[in-house]
Amino acid sequence: MNKILLIIQREYFSRVKKKSFIVMTFLTPLLIAGVYAIIGYFTYKGIKDTHDSVAVVSNNKTLTEKLQTNDNIEYTYINKSLEEAKKAIGKADYDYILYLPEFTLDAPKGIELFGTKQAGMSLNRRVSGDIEELIRTQKLKESGISQSDLDKLKTNVDISTKKIADTGAEEESSAGASTFIAFTAGVLMFMFIMMYGIQVMRGVIEEKTSRIIEVMISSVKPFQLMMGKIVGIALVGLTQFMLWIVLTLAISTAAVSLFVNKDDVKEIAAAQAQSQVTTANPTMSAAATQAGPIGDIQKSLAGLDVGKIVMVFIFFFLGGYLFYSALYAAIGSAVDSETETQQFMMPVMLPLLLGYALSLSVVTNDPYGNTAFWLSMIPFTSPIAMVVRMPYGVPTWELALSMAILVAGFLGTVWIAGRIYRVGILMYGKKTTFKEMFKWFRYKN
Amino acid sequence: MLSVKNIVKQYATHRALDNVSLEVEKGKIFGLLGPNGAGKTSLIRIITQITAPDSGEVFFNGERLNTKHISQIGYLPEERGLYKKMEIGEQVLYLSKLKGLDSAEATRRIRYWFEKLEMKDWWSKKVEDLSKGMQQKVQFVATVLHQPELIILDEPFSGFDPVNADIIKNEILELNKNGATFIFSTHRMESVEELCDNIALINKSHKILDGTVDEIKASYRSNTYWVEYEGDYAVASNDVYDVLQTENVKANTLVKLQLKENRTANEALSLLLPHVNIHRLDEVIPTMNDIFIEKVKGQNHE
Numbered sequence: 001m002n003k004i005l006l007i008i009q010r011e012y013f014s015r016v017k018k019k020s021f022i023v024m025t026f027l028t029p030l031l032i033a034g035v036y037a038i039i040g041y042f043t044y045k046g047i048k049d050t051h052d053s054v055a056v057v058s059n060n061k062t063l064t065e066k067l068q069t070n071d072n073i074e075y076t077y078i079n080k081s082l083e084e085a086k087k088a089i090g091k092a093d094y095d096y097i098l099y100l101p102e103f104t105l106d107a108p109k110g111i112e113l114f115g116t117k118q119a120g121m122s123l124n125r126r127v128s129g130d131i132e133e134l135i136r137t138q139k140l141k142e143s144g145i146s147q148s149d150l151d152k153l154k155t156n157v158d159i160s161t162k163k164i165a166d167t168g169a170e171e172e173s174s175a176g177a178s179t180f181i182a183f184t185a186g187v188l189m190f191m192f193i194m195m196y197g198i199q200v201m202r203g204v205i206e207e208k209t210s211r212i213i214e215v216m217i218s219s220v221k222p223f224q225l226m227m228g229k230i231v232g233i234a235l236v237g238l239t240q241f242m243l244w245i246v247l248t249l250a251i252s253t254a255a256v257s258l259f260v261n262k263d264d265v266k267e268i269a270a271a272q273a274q275s276q277v278t279t280a281n282p283t284m285s286a287a288a289t290q291a292g293p294i295g296d297i298q299k300s301l302a303g304l305d306v307g308k309i310v311m312v313f314i315f316f317f318l319g320g321y322l323f324y325s326a327l328y329a330a331i332g333s334a335v336d337s338e339t340e341t342q343q344f345m346m347p348v349m350l351p352l353l354l355g356y357a358l359s360l361s362v363v364t365n366d367p368y369g370n371t372a373f374w375l376s377m378i379p380f381t382s383p384i385a386m387v388v389r390m391p392y393g394v395p396t397w398e399l400a401l402s403m404a405i406l407v408a409g410f411l412g413t414v415w416i417a418g419r420i421y422r423v424g425i426l427m428y429g430k431k432t433t434f435k436e437m438f439k440w441f442r443y444k445n
Numbered sequence: 446m447l448s449v450k451n452i453v454k455q456y457a458t459h460r461a462l463d464n465v466s467l468e469v470e471k472g473k474i475f476g477l478l479g480p481n482g483a484g485k486t487s488l489i490r491i492i493t494q495i496t497a498p499d500s501g502e503v504f505f506n507g508e509r510l511n512t513k514h515i516s517q518i519g520y521l522p523e524e525r526g527l528y529k530k531m532e533i534g535e536q537v538l539y540l541s542k543l544k545g546l547d548s549a550e551a552t553r554r555i556r557y558w559f560e561k562l563e564m565k566d567w568w569s570k571k572v573e574d575l576s577k578g579m580q581q582k583v584q585f586v587a588t589v590l591h592q593p594e595l596i597i598l599d600e601p602f603s604g605f606d607p608v609n610a611d612i613i614k615n616e617i618l619e620l621n622k623n624g625a626t627f628i629f630s631t632h633r634m635e636s637v638e639e640l641c642d643n644i645a646l647i648n649k650s651h652k653i654l655d656g657t658v659d660e661i662k663a664s665y666r667s668n669t670y671w672v673e674y675e676g677d678y679a680v681a682s683n684d685v686y687d688v689l690q691t692e693n694v695k696a697n698t699l700v701k702l703q704l705k706e707n708r709t710a711n712e713a714l715s716l717l718l719p720h721v722n723i724h725r726l727d728e729v730i731p732t733m734n735d736i737f738i739e740k741v742k743g744q745n746h747e
Contacts, residue, residue, distance in 0.1 A: 006542055014531060211526025215587070218493040218520040219543040426495065439457060 011232025204332030320383025
């Protein structure tokens with residue numbers, strides 16, 4: 001037992017002390033926060049600030065309604081022919097020319113948009129949307145609806161989703177926020193299992209190629225060495241995770257106090273205190289620096305039991321990591337170098353990738369469906385599927401069952417891997433096949 | 446101190462050890478010889494408890510080999526290896542703690558050995574920055590640091606330059622004088638003759654020869670002598686000896702004589718002395734190398 005502790009210690013400290021670990025740990029939250037902040041900023045700004053001026057050249061007599069200038073596009077009707085307008089485009093104060101030829105309202109064809117620059121997708125979509133709206137308005141008017149009635153039709157609908165808990169209490173929830181957290185948790189889980197699983201494999205290969213393995217095995221049992229490595233690296237993962245939480249909190253607090261005025265800070269801080277969700281993912285805290293629509297998300301986050309989600313995340317990270325890293329250790333023991341790992345990596349990667357892809361598509365769309373249920377039960381996919389389902393709420397019995405299956409699953413893979421590992425680490429110079437690994441598995445002692 | 450009894454080790458298609466038994470006496474240096482693939486490493490791995498035999502038993506000081514003995518055995522494998530990115534001092538410390546030493550004691554001993562082998566300044570160097578010979582030294586220290594009763598060295602001198610090989614040889618002799626028992630696995634027969642008290646020769650999974658080096662060599666004596674003389678005289682076989690070979694070396698003649706049963710070298714000399722001027726008389730004693738080759742080749746031709 002003492003020996004396992006020594007091995008865990010070495011595996012842990014040799015990694016934590018590495019420069020790359022320190023850099024990764026401190027930089028990753030900053031990077032992620034930064035990237036999201038930039039994306040958020042530009043998307044937000046893009047929605048608000050894009051301003052294109054479009055000159056409308058209309059040869060159309062059927063369409064009597066005029067395009068109205070709105071937030072994004074300034075429409076100016078000009079009295080020039082298309083040719084004149086095209087010639088003038090360099091000097092004139094419009095960027096695009098919208099040409100409306102003669103068409104019937106039922107089949108508007110031949111509309112063209114000219115510009116010195118290629119019109120982007122969003123402009124294209126907006127202009128066509130505006131025209132569609134225009135035609136609809138005109139048709140409605142022709143069928144006898146007045147402008148004032150039309151104005152009354154315009155309503156903004158904002159659905160606030162509430163979930164009725166087992167106790168009967170209504171919980172504030174937001175489909176948007178849940179999906180956001182589900183995605184982040186799924187991506188993080190996938191990254192963590194991959195990253196640390198592969199570290200285990202590398203560690204095993206390193207011991208094998210540097211030939212220290214024989215010295216080690218004359219002092220400790222192969223199983224102790226394997227478990228020591230797996231547990232040591234798991235602790236590295238947890239350390240990194242915890243540091244990220246702390247750092248993210250620190251960064252977001254600092255950022256919030258820098259960029260947002262004081263009243264907002266109070267509000268956000270309150271929301272944070274309630275939710276702590278920001279801890280689960282660095283991206284949220286980046287978002288927290290921008291109040292406004294994101295503030296709404298934060299409010300609804302308060303309805304989620306974030307503490308529970310974080311705990312479940314940690315459990316499934318450890319379970320999923322143990323499940324997969326044992327397989328990675330077995331692969332590492334069977335090969336002489338990293339280049340040989342490919343044929344064995346495929347069958348291990350595939351279920352993980354499948355779980356990842358399905359979790360982020362099928363499960364987020366229908367978190368209570370059959371597919372979601374089975375994905376979150378099978379230990380190959382459950383770590384990702386379950387954390388993706390968590391924000392939407394999972395019945396306790398399902399959670400307990402999934403945890404139990406995962407524990408049984410990793411005990412199984414650790415056992416199988418241990419049997420392959422003890423033989424594999426002493427095998428050199430032979431190209432290993434699955435058949436051979438199966439034989440190793442069956443060797444007695 | 447170590448008894449290996451009727452060990453059988455079977456791998457999927459071939460039998461690495463077939464009913465091998467041997468005895469290693471306390472305080473001796475035991476040579477485990479054999480060509481590549483004979484089963485030496487398999488046997489060592491059983492003694493170091495890396496693998497278990499299919500049948501047969503190993504006794505350590507009269508006790509069945511068990512995990513408790515791990516701390517009493519030091520093993521230097523033929524394929525040397527250390528963690529490349531780890532500091533030397535820390536690495537040796539780690540390995541000796543795994544053998545059951547506590548930190549303080551291990552540190553004290555590491556300092557002692559590093560001083561002794563002129564590697565004082567190496568503590569915080571990394572393995573990848575050391576030459577191969579230096580790495581070997583580090584590994585040797587790691588092998589003997591926990592003061593094991595039994596030290597198993599697989600090809601201990603490979604990779605050392607003559608100077609360092611000599612340093613290591615002297616360390617081995619000193620440890621041996623202080624009571625450590627050694628098992629050597631090697632192809633280098635000169636070091637066997639120099640160091641080993643006993644040997645066992647393994648070929649094709651079987652032990653084909655064992656005993657003390659002196660006995661084995663004596664049993665391979667064939668009463669054959671080289672005689673070098675000056676003088677114009679052709680030596681011919683007679684009832685004292687047979688002439689096996691004659692050669693001329695510059696002005697001298699060299700003959701290989703084999704004495705007949707119950708004859709002595711003195712009798713042969715007295716026959717020769719009246720005719721020639723004797724320069725030299727050497728008994729032809731087979732080297733371990735000759736014995737090794739003869740035994741292994743002989744068996745392979747069967």
